[in-house]
Amino acid sequence: MAGTRLNNPAMTAPPVLAVQKASRVLAGRRVVRDLDLQLAKGEVLGLLGVNGAGKSTTLRMVAGLLAPSAGVIRIEGEDLQEHPELARRRIGYLPEVAPLHAELSVAEFLAFCARLHGLEREAEAAVARAIERCGLGDVRQRLIGALSKGFRQRVGLAQAILHDPELIVLDEPASGLDPVQALRLRELVRGLGADHAVVLSTHVLPDVLACCDRVAILHEGELRHEGRLIAETPGTSMRVRVAKSITASDWNSLPMVVAAIPAASDARSWRVTTREGSSAGALAAVIVERGFGLEELRADSPALEEIFMAIAAGTAPAVAA
Amino acid sequence: MSVALLIARHEWRRLAVQAFAWMLAAIVVALMAWQFLLALEAFLQLAPKLGGLKEAPGVTDLVAIPILRSFSNLLMLLVPLITMRTIAGERRAQSLSLLLAGGVGNARIVIGKYFGALGFAIVMILLVVAMPLALAFGTPLDYGRLAAAILGLILFASALTAIGVLCSAWTAQPALAAAAAFAVTSLLAIVDAGARLQGIDNSGINYIALPTHIEPFFRGLVSSVDIVYFVLVTVVALAFAARRLDRLRSVPD
Numbered sequence: 001m002a003g004t005r006l007n008n009p010a011m012t013a014p015p016v017l018a019v020q021k022a023s024r025v026l027a028g029r030r031v032v033r034d035l036d037l038q039l040a041k042g043e044v045l046g047l048l049g050v051n052g053a054g055k056s057t058t059l060r061m062v063a064g065l066l067a068p069s070a071g072v073i074r075i076e077g078e079d080l081q082e083h084p085e086l087a088r089r090r091i092g093y094l095p096e097v098a099p100l101h102a103e104l105s106v107a108e109f110l111a112f113c114a115r116l117h118g119l120e121r122e123a124e125a126a127v128a129r130a131i132e133r134c135g136l137g138d139v140r141q142r143l144i145g146a147l148s149k150g151f152r153q154r155v156g157l158a159q160a161i162l163h164d165p166e167l168i169v170l171d172e173p174a175s176g177l178d179p180v181q182a183l184r185l186r187e188l189v190r191g192l193g194a195d196h197a198v199v200l201s202t203h204v205l206p207d208v209l210a211c212c213d214r215v216a217i218l219h220e221g222e223l224r225h226e227g228r229l230i231a232e233t234p235g236t237s238m239r240v241r242v243a244k245s246i247t248a249s250d251w252n253s254l255p256m257v258v259a260a261i262p263a264a265s266d267a268r269s270w271r272v273t274t275r276e277g278s279s280a281g282a283l284a285a286v287i288v289e290r291g292f293g294l295e296e297l298r299a300d301s302p303a304l305e306e307i308f309m310a311i312a313a314g315t316a317p318a319v320a321a
Numbered sequence: 322m323s324v325a326l327l328i329a330r331h332e333w334r335r336l337a338v339q340a341f342a343w344m345l346a347a348i349v350v351a352l353m354a355w356q357f358l359l360a361l362e363a364f365l366q367l368a369p370k371l372g373g374l375k376e377a378p379g380v381t382d383l384v385a386i387p388i389l390r391s392f393s394n395l396l397m398l399l400v401p402l403i404t405m406r407t408i409a410g411e412r413r414a415q416s417l418s419l420l421l422a423g424g425v426g427n428a429r430i431v432i433g434k435y436f437g438a439l440g441f442a443i444v445m446i447l448l449v450v451a452m453p454l455a456l457a458f459g460t461p462l463d464y465g466r467l468a469a470a471i472l473g474l475i476l477f478a479s480a481l482t483a484i485g486v487l488c489s490a491w492t493a494q495p496a497l498a499a500a501a502a503f504a505v506t507s508l509l510a511i512v513d514a515g516a517r518l519q520g521i522d523n524s525g526i527n528y529i530a531l532p533t534h535i536e537p538f539f540r541g542l543v544s545s546v547d548i549v550y551f552v553l554v555t556v557v558a559l560a561f562a563a564r565r566l567d568r569l570r571s572v573p574d
Binding site: 060063064065066084085086087088089091093095097099100101102103104108112113115116117159 | 324327328331334335338339414415416417418419420421422423424425426570
């Protein structure tokens with residue numbers, strides 16, 4: 001997976017987001033260099049990188065907040081710099097700290113955001129939809145300043161999605177949340193990915209594994225890795241949790257399994273390496289067929305972790321090189 | 322609805338739900354009411370002696386205009402307190418990106434913030450003006466002169482508001498923004514003091530000074546030179562504030 005860029009069939013239509021050779025110089029330093037990214041509707045892209053890798057600057061450019069020093073950012077084929085008003089209707093942006101007005105109620109604040117994004121008559125319905133989607137119904141009349149961090153983050157997310165933008169840009173949305181709040185937020189983001197293009201910046205690998213279809217790793221302003229996260233590549237390592245306690249020989253009896261090692265002492269969590277050409281779907285089908293009781297199936301985090309650590313240590317080559 | 326108007330209304334709404342703005346309004350009205358009553362009492366004591374004078378000053382000269390002149394001095398302190406949060410408060414709360422990323426141009430953001438704060442200042446002006454206007458029930462007033470003074474106060478508040486918004490764009494600390502705005506307006510108020518002490522009152526430095534342009538309005542003189550001065554200060558300050566916002570786009574909140 002490392003160092004490869006895989007073609008996506010959805011990319012044949014104009015992508016929702018196309019970043020072409022985008023660079024940004026800040027205070028004389030090239031913070032982002034020749035960045036190329038594409039994102040289609042229905043995809044969630046996880047942008048990974050250590051602090052100072054250029055994630056936030058990239059997101060600020062993608063959100064229309066900051067113009068690239070060189071290169072082009074297109075939203076559905078239209079140049080964002082030439083048409084900055086595109087940001088108003090087509091992009092929803094949630095920075096790391098949710099931009100909220102603490103002295104207003106949730107409903108009042110979202111009504112302002114809706115109008116700011118160009119909604120007039122449909123503002124009320126859009127606010128109601130966003131409140132429902134983000135689970136804010138019980139706190140809609142409460143002052144934002146009195147809400148917990150988790151609810152404030154949800155209000156921030158609601159302001160980013162209420163105008164139903166094609167592209168949603170989220171900068172570390174789960175930062176500072178407790179595990180329960182983070183889980184709910186991941187579910188929300190995963191849901192948004194079904195009918196929007198979502199760019200999610202984080203340095204929490206489980207967030208990427210839980211929410212994203214694709215991952216891009218930035219280091220020192222350069223794109224060092226890009227690829228699909230769902231295990232369709234040959235010989236991919238998967239993390240599987242089943243209801244029954246089973247043995248390695250049970251796994252080896254499955255046609256697409258190359259190796260299986262327990263990931264926990266209860267013989268229910270396994271790291272399974274699948275054969276070349278097999279898919280996650282096929283593995284899931286066989287697990288169900290054999291009655292193992294499939295509880296969880298996801299790409300194995302250490303694979304991504306290893307890539308990430310290698311890039312952070314500076315031992316991995318740039319993808320564009 | 323235009324985005325600038327939307328931001329102005331929102332700014333106004335945010336001020337209206339804050340205890341700070343209400344307390345500020347209450348303190349200003351109480352202070353001005355006290356001054357008004359003192360001026361009125363002094364006038365009532367003086368009135369019998371004025372009866373015999375030819376072209377004696379009336380209640381407009383001795384109560385209304387001094388109150389409004391005194392209020393113009395108070396505006397130099399009040400307006401920075403209103404404007405200090407306009408942009409610096411957003412930066413401190415890390416909420417400025419809401420506007421910057423909303424596809425809203427810098428000029429529209431600045432104009433919206435300016436009109437929101439100016440609206441509050443104008444309400445304060447009208448509350449204070451209502452005091453001398455209440456005298457109309459018992460005595461004739463020079464409405465022309467009062468109208469000129471109100472126009473002067475609004476233009477004066479406009480310039481102060483623009484300077485306040487500019488200072489608010491320059492720092493992320495609202496208190497520092499208020500102090501900077503107060504310092505700038507104070508400097509503009511006394512910049513020609515030395516020249517005046519030497520009897521010079523029509524030099525370039527006199528033109529820069531705020532009192533040179535507000536005083537004629539209190540005397541009932543509406544001059545295009547003075548109007549242009551206040552409009553110019555307002556436009557230049559807002560233009561610099563918009564430029565500053567452009568700079569803020571490239572740095573994190």
